[in-house]
Amino acid sequence: MIIQHIETTTVAVPLTKPFKTALRTVHTAESVFVRVICDNGLVGFGEAPPTHVITGDSIGSIRYAIEKVIAPQLIGMDLRNRESVFKKLNAAMIGNSSVKAAVDMAIFDLVSQAAGMPLAEFLGGYRTDIETNFTVSVNSPLEMADDAERYISDGFNVLKIKVGIDDIENDINRISGIRDRIGYDIKLRLDANQGWEPKAAVRAIGKMEDAGLDIELIEQPVKAHDIEGLKYVTDHSMTPIMADESVFSPSDACRLLQIRAADLINIKLMKAGGIYNALKINTLAEANGIQCMTGSMIETKLGITAAAHFAASQPNITRYDFDAPLMLSEDVVAGGVVYTGRHVSLNTAPGLGLESAKLDGLF
Numbered sequence: 001m002i003i004q005h006i007e008t009t010t011v012a013v014p015l016t017k018p019f020k021t022a023l024r025t026v027h028t029a030e031s032v033f034v035r036v037i038c039d040n041g042l043v044g045f046g047e048a049p050p051t052h053v054i055t056g057d058s059i060g061s062i063r064y065a066i067e068k069v070i071a072p073q074l075i076g077m078d079l080r081n082r083e084s085v086f087k088k089l090n091a092a093m094i095g096n097s098s099v100k101a102a103v104d105m106a107i108f109d110l111v112s113q114a115a116g117m118p119l120a121e122f123l124g125g126y127r128t129d130i131e132t133n134f135t136v137s138v139n140s141p142l143e144m145a146d147d148a149e150r151y152i153s154d155g156f157n158v159l160k161i162k163v164g165i166d167d168i169e170n171d172i173n174r175i176s177g178i179r180d181r182i183g184y185d186i187k188l189r190l191d192a193n194q195g196w197e198p199k200a201a202v203r204a205i206g207k208m209e210d211a212g213l214d215i216e217l218i219e220q221p222v223k224a225h226d227i228e229g230l231k232y233v234t235d236h237s238m239t240p241i242m243a244d245e246s247v248f249s250p251s252d253a254c255r256l257l258q259i260r261a262a263d264l265i266n267i268k269l270m271k272a273g274g275i276y277n278a279l280k281i282n283t284l285a286e287a288n289g290i291q292c293m294t295g296s297m298i299e300t301k302l303g304i305t306a307a308a309h310f311a312a313s314q315p316n317i318t319r320y321d322f323d324a325p326l327m328l329s330e331d332v333v334a335g336g337v338v339y340t341g342r343h344v345s346l347n348t349a350p351g352l353g354l355e356s357a358k359l360d361g362l363f
Helices: 059-074 079-091 097-114 119-123 141-153 168-182 198-210 227-235 250-258 275-287 301-312 356-360
Strands: 003-020 025-038 043-048 129-131 134-136 158-162 187-191 215-219 241-243 264-267 291-294 317-320 338-340 343-345
Touching: 003 059, 025 059, 025 097, 025 301, 025 356, 043 097, 043 301, 043 356, 059 079, 059 097, 079 097, 079 275, 097 119, 097 275, 097 301, 119 301, 129 301, 134 141, 141 158, 141 168, 158 168, 168 187, 168 198, 198 215, 198 227, 227 241, 227 250, 250 275, 264 275, 275 291, 275 301, 291 301, 301 317
Parallel strands: 134 158, 158 187, 187 215, 215 241, 241 264, 264 291, 291 317
Antiparallel strands: 003 025, 025 043, 129 343, 338 343
16 A cells, blocks of 8 residues: 555535634635555545644645645655654654544545455444534624524434633623523533633633533633633633643643643544544543543534544544534535534445545646
């Protein structure tokens, strides 16, 4: 299984509704697709969305890194010795985690195809289907309550609520308004996207706890670099705290786990640099009694399929945030995972189960 070609192309798909967080507003999902071709005729695919405010990647930087830096180093390597390939991939550049993730998932697509197994089965085979939450973008309290009600009517029973864009009291009003509208049978997860300060976060969480708003968890309340601040919030809150942007690499996870700075970790392939490192982060977390969620950026079904296969393969990954393809105005990917409301079913075809004919037409 010798790598012969590594190619990229770009796609852009409008969202049905702007996606707003404390960090950015997205109107169109842009991504770089990568295609890796081996000498035995197998083809693997990967995806890297540019997420400037989180990973620092752009469309131009992703394509240049793959075509000019990584491809020359990997072409000619044998995927039967995949540890050597992953070592070379991860050492090829500093950072550029989305770039590495796209190539990484294409390699895993190839090796699981060669094994004749769906990727989730190849990685461990713990589950065959999962359920995703749906994200409510940060807007006015009324609009957020309307959105929450609509997503529940579509069959979702776990909502991820974006907060952290302005005054923290406004965030409490947003959550109160949503609870008043939808009641208490629906799980709510909050994601502040680094928008709060540690002491203010503790005060706000305390108020929400006292008000009985019943929040399942709060994701990344403070700045990514502020591990001590994250630990302060975790230590002073009854509500579980999840690290997201604070954990990119296995070494980040080690640092966080050593001081117990969070109760949960959100693993995203675009932060971890792909499945290879995501598996290491999850293993570290599991060894320390910390459950994980697998999330995503604003991606197409290509990247989400890889993330879903990884997540379904591991028993320690207990929460899933794979709603991005449901926000897009069209599906440019054939094959892969199948959505039925909140249910995400994995393909039974080998690898990622993508229909290469449609994807090949994009290159």
